[in-house]
Amino acid sequence: MEKVVKQSRMTESLVDFYSKKRVLITGHTGFKGAWLCLWLKHMGADVCGYSLDVPSNPALFEAAHVADGMTSIQGDLRDFALLKKSLQAFQPEIVVHMAAQSLVRRSFIDPVETYSTNVMGTVHLFEAVRQTPSVRAVVNVTSDKCYENREWVWGYRETDPMGGYDPYSSSKGCSELVTSAYLRSYFHPDAYEDHGVSLASARAGNVIGGGDFAEDRLIPDMVRAFMKKDAVHIRSPHAIRPWQHVLDPLSGYLMLAQRLYVDGPQFGGGWNFGPSDHSELEVGQVVERFASFWGEGANWSLADGHHPHEAGLLKLDCSKARSRLKWAPGLDAHQALAWTAKWYKAFEENQKGMGELSRAQVRQYEGLCI
């Protein structure tokens, strides 16, 4: 009960806070970026997105007409001149950096694209921020995979060492190191009066929700198979993973950016936004539950063959976000799967009309969880 009361005070202030704020999102054509743009527009923010074209076909960005009512710039993070020009033209007050080569398997195939986007892209963004005086708050979205995975059972804390076995995870660890270097070299809290920028990084794990159509992610793989009435091939059915709805970490990013803007650099540095312990489920359990929400046409089988290395369970300790931001995950794994299945079932019926349902889920989330 206490959590609900606390969070409801926060929602009002989140909505009030973001109304008319100028927010730039990199990666707005992607899964998390499109949801964040929908949410910010719903709160009345003035939103600008900068990213490459949609990373999948179909994509939430197109199905929910996310470009309507915002500025959408198609650009590469590696094109520093265009990135800088875009920030200077829009004059954002808040920047949320989500653009990335976000897939582990693709990072094995194309490490150069992964590192150039995820590491140098972050450097370019921070350089553009340094040259855009309107910016007051920056959140760099990395990943729980930024931590050196010791395959232990305890939750990782923000102070644990960075690492990464595969190119994607390591690129996210590198992006964290870049953030830390910029924080100390250019956006130091002691020199805040001079530079005026508060910088933080946000670490969350795998998220689920309607509108993700990426390759090699469990829910999108299931949806693609179920829509064709094929059986989905599941690798590692006994692997335990945390399952979190996309709106949960996004609420954390929004609260963090608000605190950076209002209270300044005391909210800088790394922040974990993970699910609660009881949202850990075996892959096989998730498949069964999602299949039961889906109903007719849902079949699955175990896949054979060699798969690239996958790290064991990596848990996040979110005590810092709970205590200092009063953030908590709002939906458990069961609710997250139900909301996700509802979105995809509606998409199966009406592929381009997903804006209203997506906004309804945002409103429902605000009503229930914030």
Ligand SMILES: NC(=O)c1ccc[n+]([C@@H]2O[C@H](COP(=O)([O-])OP(=O)(O)OC[C@H]3O[C@@H](n4cnc5c(N)ncnc54)[C@H](O)[C@@H]3O)[C@@H](O)[C@H]2O)c1
């Ligand atoms: N989805 C998850 O489960 C998850 C988990 C942990 C962390 N993350 C991180 O959250 C962020 C968003 O993830 P997502 O699932 O929405 O990813 P996504 O793959 O759906 O979207 C990635 C976005 O980045 C853009 N992009 C890629 N390369 C670019 C480049 N060189 N220049 C400009 N834009 C480029 C794409 O166009 C797209 O808009 C990423 O940083 C990702 O690493 C995601």
